Every structure is written in structure tokens, then in C-alpha cells.
Amino acid sequence: MVLAMTLFSSQASHSASFYEQLQAVELGDTHFDAQGHVTTTGDIDRKVACLRPMRKGLPNISAESVGEQVRVHLYGHGGSGWTLLWGSVNKAVALFEEKAKEHKFNELVPITIIGAGCMGKAVALSLYHTGFQNIRIIAEQDDSIASLNSTGYLAMVSLATENESEKKQAEKLAIDTLKGYQMVEKGTHPIINEGVHLIDVYSGLGKEGEEGPLETYTGIEPYAEAGLLPKPENGVVKFSTGVSYPMRKYQTYFMDTKVLMKAFDRELKARNIPVIHETVGSLEDIKTYVVFNCSGLGAAKLNHDEKVYPNLGLLLELAHQPLKKLDYIIYTRYQPPGAPKRVSPVDKADIYFMPRSGGLLGATFVDHNDGTDNALNEALFTRILRENKQFFGYPLN
Template structure:
């Protein structure tokens, strides 16, 4: 049930007047467009894999497959993985001197390493193929259940519980009371459409914030009108959720790792059997498909247009809505996926498409999607093409 509380919000529009297409209709870099980015999310059919096992004398904890919801499920997933590990450690009478290798330098891997240190373990290292340009850094930082592959109500409920625990973790970060980091997180307004199928403009959209609002952890949505500085206005819903500045948080993780002398080592792991430490935390993302012989893991491609010259101090909001451009063929994408997706991360960005089972190698498709992203955002924000 939507709580009606009419609003009239006047917002600065994203600056897209100096964003252009070339003769072939492709997005041109320069002006308001700084960079085109392709990111691959480690999606897993069903739920993320969070489990522990003993292989010979080694304990292995698996923590991967969160798709585009790694930040949304972060603290809940790390806490569950740590609980499984501590249970095994007690059963096998391990002490805090055991050697531990964490595979993966994304948000899961680094948060796990810091959680292990906090629990008293000191013989730690993080091993990763790369530590820059990774999915955790490219992530938009939107706390919402919008990029997972759960297959039934039970799985969805379990994922929601991980997300609710994660939300409580970000509330502590925002208040400055979290035990690991205390920066890079704040509440933000999220606008989504109210239009019905077949209408033009922003359409009713599942934002992924609904479970938090229904649980009373975030405000219920309000209905009202948004008017942008370009003159266009739309009836929309306004939600509130947490925005995580992923670059700031990852930098904080890195600083805390250095402070605790936990090394991050560049290296490629061919097999889990190659690691000889007492404990392994497998936070390898897409690499888990090979390392854990998990055929349920696959890439979900996202595309981002990173922006330049944006007045970010006036753009502290998120747009997450399906959108039917005027005069365009009816949208054929799934009804729960956004077409207009603006985030105020870094210089601001547009995009975040959800293309399942796609490794980003089809350049023609990528350019067509970049073009669609820019065209539709220009129309949405009130700019001529």
C-alpha cells in the first residue's frame, strides 16, 4: 500500500546539452560524456553461494555470485560467511594463528579480510588477479534488490534477509558507529515513474527498495510531481535508500588493510588445490565458475556512460525508472528493469543495463546500447536529440 504524501520537487537536470552522436549514431566521447564503461557482474542462478566445507585439512568458505547486488548484500553475506567459518573453526579446534587466504579484492574479499582481523586472525593475505577496474569499483552503489537471479519466493526471502542485515550495517556506517568503516554512505532520494503500460514517460517500476520500506527500515514511498530545470515534469514516486560511494568505500577498505598490514597480492589462482593455507575464503566473483566448478555462475553485463562537467552538489538524487520515449515503439524489456538510471557517483553516470549471459564482447551491441542509453536520457531530462 503506497502512503500518499504529495510533493512537488524541483530538481536540477543532468547536464546533457553537450552530449553528441557521430554520423553512425554512436555516442561521442567529449563534452558531457567522459567515458564508456562495460562491467560484468558475477551473477549466479538462484542465490549467491555462501557455504563452508572441509577438504582434507583445509577449510574452504565460499562467498560469491551476488550479481549486481554485491553492495546491497555485503554485510549480511560477510556475517553469514564468518559465522559458518567460526562454526567450522570451533569444530576442528583451530586457533587464531591459522593461515588464511582470501581470494578476490572486491567488496566481499576486502570486507571478509577486515572481519577476520577483527575476529583475531592475523596470518592473512588477499590474493587477486587485479585490484582496479573491478566490478565493485564500477558498481553504482544503489542499495536495492534489483540485480539477482532468485528462482522462487524462498530464495527471494533469504536474499531479502541478507539485504536487511546489510542495510543495518550501512545505517551504522552513516552514523559513524560501524566497526570497520565509517564513510561513503548516506541516504538519498530515488525517483521512479507512476505511468501505466502503454503510456508515454516514466512508467511504474519495481525499484528494489520495496522490501526495506515494507519492513519499516526505510520510508514508505510518496507520490508527487518532479520538475526538472529544463522544464519537463513528471508524476513520480519518491523513495529513500542508501547511496554507497563505492570508490570512497573501497579506498577506505584499502586504507584499513594497510593499517592492519594485510597484504593484497596480485596473482592468478588456477585451482583452489594450489592454495596451501589452512583456510581459504573464495570471494572470486566470476572466477568462481572455474575455481569451484560452479556452472550456475555467469556474467551479467552492465553499461555505463560516465559523465563530466556535472553540478553534483545539485544532483544528489537517483533516477531509477522504466521509460517510454514519446513516439517510440513500446518497450519490450522486463517490467522490473529500469531504462533511465542516473547515479551521482564520481562525475555522475547513466546506464546500468542488465544483459544476462553476456561477456561484453559484442561491440556492435554495446555501441547500440550506449546510443539507446544516451538518447533516452536526453529525452527524459528534456534535451533535444
């Protein structure tokens, strides 16, 4: 039985410019075991723990000469690797080209890229497009990595910038990246032309102390303010389960990360750029004239960077979802009915639905956590499911 519930406590203060009826995520066949933990049956396919490579301040995008070798650093993007991708890659390649002129490198100079995430693969293809041909990627693995588990939400919500100057620099990278995805969508990007489309994003309008979805910083605001994405609208969303909420609608780009990574792999193969599975213990172990350090969390050791740390993201991957009817994102803080007042950071979502793969629910943002605390993980998985069931209007079992 579906619980019908309407939360209009703050509707009177929000003029509705839209009224939309949306298919709810199907969570009727989800269960908790005797310990209250989420079971991977029915509508839940898999529990996923992913570590974001956070860096205090800005990502490290820099170039240096170490003797005859040029080292370009490109890491520390947190959960915003896809959001800052093209801006970061373009900046790193430009820095390298300056160094290449100084060192008088030609197009056949040997280049080693450490890391096979979105940064490593995109920079390899960008270098090739620029004219460099002797490229290889070295990585411990290129499956089950953060770039594949990423939700694919283009928004400034998972960085550790510390001041307004850093925020503005990150926003410039993000805007340059947005322009890259616009080219992908139009089919005019020089590297890939699939896996990206505009999508509606819904966040709350409720005020502190109210129940339901609360007003949220979505990370789309800088794009909308710059006129690069549509201005948000206020209105009402009614889900197929019967629950209704006043919400704010944005639009941003959704990047299907699995499609994009497969496209990168296909393009790498076509250009004979190998991905070699090896563990790099030190940057000194790489003897080629050029090294791109795209090692993510590994940069803490490889570059002796104490600013790099893990941020734990937990996701529930879904099964049996009507994805054609679920082409939207929910990114909102949420106050469950009757629960203690929410104490999470105001710029982080509690309800986070993405239509990637079979659909997923998330996500946690736990700083300085390496994911090894299983008891905490299970408690967080349980919270994710409980609160999503309440949000979408399903009874708790």
C-alpha cells in the same frame, strides 16, 4: 536550446504529496558521431562495460572441509554485492567460526582470500576484527573491477533468485546489510565509517501504453515494507529543463563505491593485510589451512559452478556535472515519446542516473553476455544516451 516538455498524462490518477524542482543532469553538450554512436566529449567522460557475477538462484555462501583445509565460498551476488555485503560477510564469517572450532584453529591460522572486490576486502577486515591475524588476499587485479564500477544503489534489483524462498533469504541478507550501512552512517561501524548516506530515489507512475516514466519495481520495497526505510510518496518532479513527471519517491542508501574501496584499502594497510596480484588457477593451488573463495565470476572455473554467468552492465560516466545539485537517483522504466512500446523486464530500469564520481547514466542488464560484442555495446550506449536526453528534456542532435 532546451526542449520544454510536460508529461502529465497520468497525473490526474495520482494525488501529489510532494512537488519538487530538481536540477537536470547536464546533457546539452553530448553528441553522436556519423554512425550514431556516443562520443566521449563534452558531458560524456567515459564508456564503461562491467560484468556482474550473476549466479542462478542464491549467492553461494557456504563452508566445507576438504581434508585439513576449510573452504568458505562467498560469491555469485550479481549486481547486488554492495546491497548484500554485510549480511553475506557476517554469514560467511559465522560459518567459518563453526568450522574453526571443529578444526581447532587459533587466531594465527593462515587464511587466504581469493578476490579483492568488496566481498574479499570486507571479509578480510571482518576476520581481523574477529581476532584472526594471519590473512592475505590474492587477486588478479583490484582496479577496474565490478565493485569499483558498481553504481552503489542499495536495492534488490540485480539477483537471479528463482522462487519466493530464495527471495526471502536474499531479503534477510539485504536487511542485515542495511543495518550495517546505518552503522556506517552513524559512525559506529567497526570497520569503516564513510562513503554512505541516505538519498532520494525517483521512479515512474505511468501505466503500460503511456509515454514517460512507467511504474517500476525499485528494489527498495522490502525495506520500506519492513519499516526500515521511509514509505514511498507520490508526487510531481519538475526538472530545470522544464519537463515534469508524476513520480514516486523512495529513500535508500547510496554507497560511494570508490570512497568505500579506498577506505577498505586504507584499513587493510593499517592491519598489514597484503593484497597480492596473482592468478589462481585452482583452489587446490592454495595450501593454507583456510581459503575464502570470493572470486566472483572466477568461481565458475575455481569451484566448477555452472550456475555462475556474466551479466553485462554498460554505463556512461559523465563530466562537468553540478553534483552538489544532483544528489538524487532516478531508477525507472521509461517509454520514450513516439517510440515502440517498451519490452524490457518490468523490474529493470531504462533511466538510471547515479551521482557516483562525476555522475553516471546506465545501466543495461544483459544476461549471459561477456561484453565482447562491440556492435551491441555501441548500440546500447547510444540507447542509454538517447533515452536519457529525452527523459531529462534535451533535444536529440
